[in-house]
Structure formats: structure tokens, C-alpha cells
Amino acid sequence: MSDLTLGDYQRYGRQLILDGFGLPAQQKLKNASVVVVGAGGLGCPALQYLAAAGVGRLGIVDHDVVEVSNLQRQVLHNENTANMGMPKAESAALALRKINSTIQLDVHTAQLEPSNARLLLEGYDLILDCTDNAPTRYLLSDVAVALGVPLVSGAALGFDGQLCVYNLGVDGPCYRCLFPVPPTGGAVRSCSEAGVLGVVTGTIGTLQALEAIKILAGLHEGRPTLLLFSALSMPPFRSIKLRARSKTCAACGQDGERKGTIEETDYVQWCGGATPDFEATGLVAGDASKRVSAMALRDALKQDPTQARIIDVRPRVEYGICSLPGSTNVPLNELVSSPAQHLTGSASTLYVVCRLGNDSQIAADALRSVADQSVRILDVIGGLRSWSKAVDPTFPVY
Ligand SMILES: Nc1ncnc2c1ncn2[C@@H]1O[C@H](COP(=O)(O)OP(=O)(O)OP(=O)(O)O)[C@@H](O)[C@H]1O
Ligand SMILES: [Zn+2]
Numbered sequence: 001m002s003d004l005t006l007g008d009y010q011r012y013g014r015q016l017i018l019d020g021f022g023l024p025a026q027q028k029l030k031n032a033s034v035v036v037v038g039a040g041g042l043g044c045p046a047l048q049y050l051a052a053a054g055v056g057r058l059g060i061v062d063h064d065v066v067e068v069s070n071l072q073r074q075v076l077h078n079e080n081t082a083n084m085g086m087p088k089a090e091s092a093a094l095a096l097r098k099i100n101s102t103i104q105l106d107v108h109t110a111q112l113e114p115s116n117a118r119l120l121l122e123g124y125d126l127i128l129d130c131t132d133n134a135p136t137r138y139l140l141s142d143v144a145v146a147l148g149v150p151l152v153s154g155a156a157l158g159f160d161g162q163l164c165v166y167n168l169g170v171d172g173p174c175y176r177c178l179f180p181v182p183p184t185g186g187a188v189r190s191c192s193e194a195g196v197l198g199v200v201t202g203t204i205g206t207l208q209a210l211e212a213i214k215i216l217a218g219l220h221e222g223r224p225t226l227l228l229f230s231a232l233s234m235p236p237f238r239s240i241k242l243r244a245r246s247k248t249c250a251a252c253g254q255d256g257e258r259k260g261t262i263e264e265t266d267y268v269q270w271c272g273g274a275t276p277d278f279e280a281t282g283l284v285a286g287d288a289s290k291r292v293s294a295m296a297l298r299d300a301l302k303q304d305p306t307q308a309r310i311i312d313v314r315p316r317v318e319y320g321i322c323s324l325p326g327s328t329n330v331p332l333n334e335l336v337s338s339p340a341q342h343l344t345g346s347a348s349t350l351y352v353v354c355r356l357g358n359d360s361q362i363a364a365d366a367l368r369s370v371a372d373q374s375v376r377i378l379d380v381i382g383g384l385r386s387w388s389k390a391v392d393p394t395f396p397v398y
Contacts, residue, residue: 012054025217032216035059035124037112037140039092041201042154043130044076049209051096057104061120062088063111073198112136114263117143126215128208129153132190134182135267141166141175142262145252152211154204158194161204161229165211172224177246182271200231292378294386297351309347313354313363322396332359339366349376357383
């Protein structure tokens with residue numbers, strides 16, 4: 001006997017009539033629960049389609065608040081919720097209730113951590129990883145293994161994306177089977193550093209919802225596959241067949257030594273520490289012999305602009321968006337490959353800037369390695385983000 005209401009038949013009619021879907025699949029969706037961790041670029045489209053398709057219970061976990069820079073791709077949020085600084089989990093729920101008021105939403109404005117992960121995620125049939133950092137990816141994978149539920153994982157950066165279902169069925173691999181050790185710090189870049197196209201997160205997030213619906217409705221073929229998406233290639237999709245679960249995997253293998261150790265694991269440390277956050281106000285101390293605040297750069301320019309040369313190491317496309325007057329653009333890779341070539345001019349101090357204050361440190365070190373004592377080389381803490389916060393509010397933030 002169907003537990004669909006008359007309204008359900010009307011609402012889901014277009015998928016109910018699909019051959020191979022029908023009433024049985026719709027009922028499975030109605031009785032199913034999915035928790036989506038991250039209500040950002042991937043989580044928003046995923047949640048949107050899961051709610052619209054009638055997944056009976058959706059959990060939303062995100063600790064962050066909505067900002068204007070999210071609206072380019074995080075399609076459940078809007079200008080009002082950004083201006084209010086509303087938590088993303090609430091903002092997403094607000095939009096989802098307008099799409100489908102018949103489903104249950106569990107809103108968790110919380111950061112998923114080893115101490116709360118089991119509690120927040122247990123009781124759901126499936127987990128969606130829509131986050132953007134390695135520690136959370138490992139944590140989610142370990143919890144999915146511990147709870148015995150599939151994990152649909154997405155990632156997007158620049159023009160590229162990835163999609164994979166972990167822990168599927170009896171022998172589907174987990175994230176650790178594929179990546180037993182975390183990538184090294186330098187290899188990991190975030191969307192805020194490297195940029196991302198909204199349609200790319202939209203594509204991957206939508207595919208995450210599709211995988212989830214297939215699994216819940218019993219339509220998934222069950223073969224573990226890694227799907228790679230590259231928006232600038234034609235065709236844009238490639239898929240790689242994955243091996244079954246690794247017997248030696250620390251999490252899901254036979255003697256998995258990590259089993260039962262989630263709460264005791266420092267995932268951030270294991271992944272090489274937190275990404276430094278130089279959302280500077282200009283007040284960060286730093287090593288005074290090597291680093292200065294944006295305000296100190298402003299003062300130096302006021303005092304004697306002829307003695308301050310500014311090298312901006314951002315990529316050309318970013319320099320084209322906005323730049324400090326009098327600065328020279330030398331993208332980081334060019335500078336690092338031949339630093340001596342850029343030690344020209346008569347200024348006594350060379351200031352190195354970038355967007356957030358990370359690349360400028362690498363560039364300043366490269367310049368110091370070839371410079372003599374006559375020139376001081378300083379990088380600007382917090383980069384141009386700090387310049388617009390602490391010195392010139394009319395300078396664009398992007
Ligand atoms: N451990 C975690 N617990 C809860 N939410 C998380 C966790 N790690 C990441 N997230 C959330 O995952 C989402 C990732 O989405 P996305 O990268 O599109 O957003 P963003 O971090 O706001 O972007 P940007 O880097 O441009 O500021 C974010 O909303 C972030 O708050
Ligand atoms: Zn494994």
C-alpha cells in the first residue's frame with residue numbers, strides 16, 4: 001500500500017511515470033534520509049534537487065554564514081540572507097521550504113568535528129560530502145565507514161570537478177582506500193584562492209544528488225567509479241573504474257587500525273595543519289624583519305614613494321581586476337623561476353603583495369635568496385584583502 005498523498009502524485013508525476021522509477025522508487029525516496037555536509041557551491045544544487053525529488057528527510061550541516069561572494073554559485077542563498085549574515089544552513093532551509101514544504105529538514109549550524117560527527121550523521125541513509133577541505137573529507141569518510149552508509153563525495157575548483165561514491169555496498173572503497181595519505185599543503189588550493197565557475201559546482205552538486213537518488217531508489221549499478229569533469233575539454237567527462245575496497249586500508253580494511261578512533265583523531269593536524277587564514281585587519285604582528293601590515297605600506301608610500309617599490313605577484317587576470325597604483329605585476333611562477341631578474345630599481349624597500357598574503361611570502365623568500373643587503377624585502381600581511389579592509393575601503397574585494 002502506497003503512503004504517497006494525493007499531493008505527492010501530483011507533485012512527482014513526471015518522475016513517477018518514468019519507466020524503471022515509478023511508485024516503488026518514489027516511496028523509497030519518501031522514506032529515505034540524506035545528510036548534506038556543506039551548504040555551499042556543491043551543497044546548494046544537491047540539496048535543491050534532493051528536496052525537489054521528494055527525499056523525505058534532509059539534514060543540512062554548515063557552520064558558516066552567507067556572504068555576497070557566495071551568491072555567484074551557492075544558488076539557495078540570496079542577497080537578503082547575505083546582508084543579514086544568516087547561517088548557511090538556515091538560509092538553505094528557507095529556500096528549500098519554498099520548493100518543498102512536505103519534507104523534513106534538520107538544520108544544523110555547526111562545524112562537523114570528530115567530537116560531534118557521529119551524533120550529527122547517524123540515522124541517515126546516506127551522506128553527501130559537499131565540503132572543501134581535506135580534514136573534513138577524511139573525517140566524513142571514516143564516519144561513513146563506521147556507520148556503514150554510502151558517501152557521495154564531490155569536489156570542484158576552477159573549471160574542474162570530481163565525483164565519487166565511497167563505501168558503496170559490501171566492497172566499495174572508502175576515501176582512504178584511494179588516498180591513504182593526505183595531499184601535501186601546497187597541492188591543495190581553495191576556491192577562494194584559485195576561483196571556481198558556478199556552473200562547475202552546479203554540475204558536480206547536481207550529479208551528487210543524482211547519485212544519491214539512484215542509490216536510494218535502488219537504481220545504482222553499484223560499480224565504484226571516479227568521474228572527472230573538465231569544463232574546457234570536449235567531451236568534458238572522463239571516468240575511471242575503481243578497485244574494490246583495499247584489504248589493507250586503515251579505515252575499512254580487514255584489520256583497519258583506525259576503526260573506533262574517530263573521536264581521538266586530530267584530522268586537521270594529520271592533514272598538515274589548518275590553512276593559514278590571513279583575513280588580516282592589518283594588526284597581525286608577524287616577523288617585523290620580513291613582513292609588514294597594509295597600514296605600514298601605506299605609511300611608507302606617504303613618506304617617500306620613491307623608496308618603495310611594489311611587486312604584485314598575482315596572476316595577470318587578477319592584476320587586471322584591480323591593482324595598487326605604481327605596482328608592477330610579476331606572477332608568482334615567473335618570479336620564482338628567475339627572482340634576480342626582478343630585483344631592479346633604486347628603491348630601498350621592495351614590498352611584495354598578493355591577494356591574501358600567502359603567495360607573497362613565497363615570492364619574498366625567493367627574492368631574498370638572491371638579494372644583497374642593500375635592499376629590504378617585505379611581504380604584506382593579508383595582501384590586498386587587508387589593504388581594502390584596513391587602508392582603502394574603495395579598493396575591490398574579490
Ligand atoms: N567541517 C565542516 N563542517 C561544516 N561545514 C563545513 C565544514 N567544512 C566545510 N564546510 C562548509 O562547506 C562549504 C563549502 O562550500 P564552498 O567552498 O562553496 O563555500 P565557501 O567556503 O563559502 O567558499 P569560499 O572559499 O569562496 O569562501 C562551506 O559553506 C563551508 O562552510
Ligand atoms: Zn578504505
